Amino acid sequence: MKVMNEEIVAIEMKLAYLEDMVVTLNNLVIKQQKQIEHLESGRKDLERQLEEIAESGQGSMPHQKPPHY
Secondary structure, three states: OHHHHHHHHHHHHHHHHHHHHHHHHHHHHHHHHHHHHHHHHHHHHHHHHHHHHHHHOOOOOOOOOOOOO
16 A cells, blocks of 8 residues: 555656646747747838838849949
């Protein structure tokens, strides 16, 4: 009976560890998702800015060699 109790305690300890790990990983996934959303928003802003520059003609540069050539 004592061995069985020790085995149950060991299983409960492993379960507690796994539950903690799941919570930790879930928090990490949430944090990474927020970072991804922030990066995607920044990328979209940059794409909009590039489109505006291209449409205004400011982005077109003559194909000339730099002066140091």
